[in-house]
Amino acid sequence: MKSFVFGLAALALLSMPAGATLQVDVNQGNIQPLPIAIPDFAGDPAGANIAKVVRADLERSGLFRPLDPKSFIEQIKDVNTQPTFANWRVINAQGLVTGQATVQSDGRLGVDFRLWDVFGESQMIGKRYFTEPGNWRRIAHIISDDIYERITGEKGYFDTRIVFIAETGPAKNRRKKLAVMDEDGYNPSYLTHGEYLVLTPRFNPTAQMIAYMSYISGKPRVYLFDLESGRQEMLGNFPNMTFSPRFSPDGNKVVMSLENGGNSDIYVMDLRTRSSTRLTTDPAIDTSPSFSPDGRQITFESDRGGSQQVYVMNADGSNQHRISFGSGKNGTPVWSPRGDLIAFTKQGGGFHICVMHPDGSGERVITNGWEDEGPTWAPNGRVLMFSRTLQGGRGSQIWSVDVTGRNERKVLSDASDPAWSPLIQ
């Protein structure tokens, strides 16, 4: 009875009308890209090209919707004049980027830009960059990164490169060349000529070195390729096959698999001393190691439990434990640079790219291709690229997808095994 009375009292308190403020809880949204106006930059003709690349970068991210320049009613002639915001609100722009390119007396290109909040009628960022005129695409990517970071709160990924395997020739005699390109597919170049099979290229944290597996010597071995000098060297002198290399976050170590009599285990090699340490000793196949961003843990795949699954261990090899318990086989785990997720390939009713938390919780399938595999993270941990084999094995392509599963796009045809570089310093 007493509790009934107290209940009544509590109910009375709760049912008291609130103040004059109407309380509205919005817990559903409409995920849509931000409408942004990016008129051609004023000044030097390079300005128009830069604005075009910035528009393309932001559009590709899926988080922005650059408006058609034909709809603009105001022409920006001077980056240092405040725009008339009403002119941009009318066309539904929520952000506005103004810019100007000028060739300096020393021949360099100077690019100023400002990002405006159209509703707030205030400047969000204003920066100036200088570069060699031939380098204007990089300036454009850096500006895109600035805008992306200011609006979304996380670092951009446009000023990055992708190392991948370019595939040419008939299906039975594919030539696979090691290649790099800018994140937007421009400036591709081949690093090898396709005489030898190459697989699993990975950037080091300075984007200056690539570790990959090649059959140069007839046997599969891990090699290092120095982008600056073009030099390549075999990593270590192991008697048997080495494969699946990946750099540590500090760039001082390479973790990889070493095969020995049908058993493969994970080893880590210190690049400064060239000494290697064995991390796993299980008689099963342990491979595809990938460091956590703090360098303290390594995720890898193993079939020690009967089928291929994802495991995590400490960087010294201790505390090995399985984290994937979902359906099918799960492999090629890659730890997000943000640390919050591990991306992996799930095999079962096709091959799909999935993500889960490092403790194995929150598994989500984010792509549904016929055969999607080998995920790689953008440096901000927000976007993934992966290899997609078309149905019936008709060719390989590189695709990208947002970590939310949205914005799936083809990046390149006749290519596979992409690996994203860190942001270029």
Next chain:
Amino acid sequence: MRKSSAAGLERGSEPVGLILAVALHVGIIAATFFTWMHRLDIADQSPPIVPVDLVTIGNKTSIAPMVKEKPKAPPKDETVTPPIPDQAPPAPSQLKEEAAPQVQAQVPIEKPSPAPPKAKPKAEEKKDKFDINNIAALLDKRAPAASSSPDAKVGPRDIRGFGAQNAMTMDLVDALRNEIAQCWSPPVGAPHPEQLVVSFELFLNPDGTVAQPPQLTRSSGADPFMRAAQEAARRAIYTCAPYRLPADRYNQWRDIAVTFDPRQMMGND
């Protein structure tokens, strides 16, 4: 022994409980009357305007309602001056002079590692396959269909959509929730979207336009993700204006506290 005394206590407390219940009911009704009157008092006053510069969007935030001469017009035609921001937005001429300090980064950019000359012809080839212009054009075509022209100015209020107005304000809350949800692009890709709950207090004009810059009332932390979440919520408030609400009930919706909570969106992300 314990049993019987407990039973006695229960029997004895019944009339007491009844009296208490009656007293409480009377109390509730009285309290309701009291707060209702109080509430009306508040409604007739102009909401206190606190010129706090909480919005981290920049130091020159000052939103001018588009073509409104009277930015806030309560029933008695009182005009309320919007809060004065710390700094007025600079006139174009001022801005020109200020421009130099605002330009922060002077980043000399070194040429990236040279690519083998062989790459050149391939670059042209790739251009055909991956033409950023075509993608932009494609998306632009899609764009008009996707956007619901949130800034389009509507004519007179259209309140037909609200149905029977039986509940006091539930219909308003639902209408506002649905409307704002259409305009809000929640930060689902951030590392911990569940932490990015933000609240704004919003003052509306009788014509449904935003009377003054929305005031941030709840948000924890000031990291870039939180700032982005605040800005996304604020954009949603502006994008949705003018709000199509029944003009005769302006008193009920002139002052709105909106909480943007992305937690339920997590399952969809």
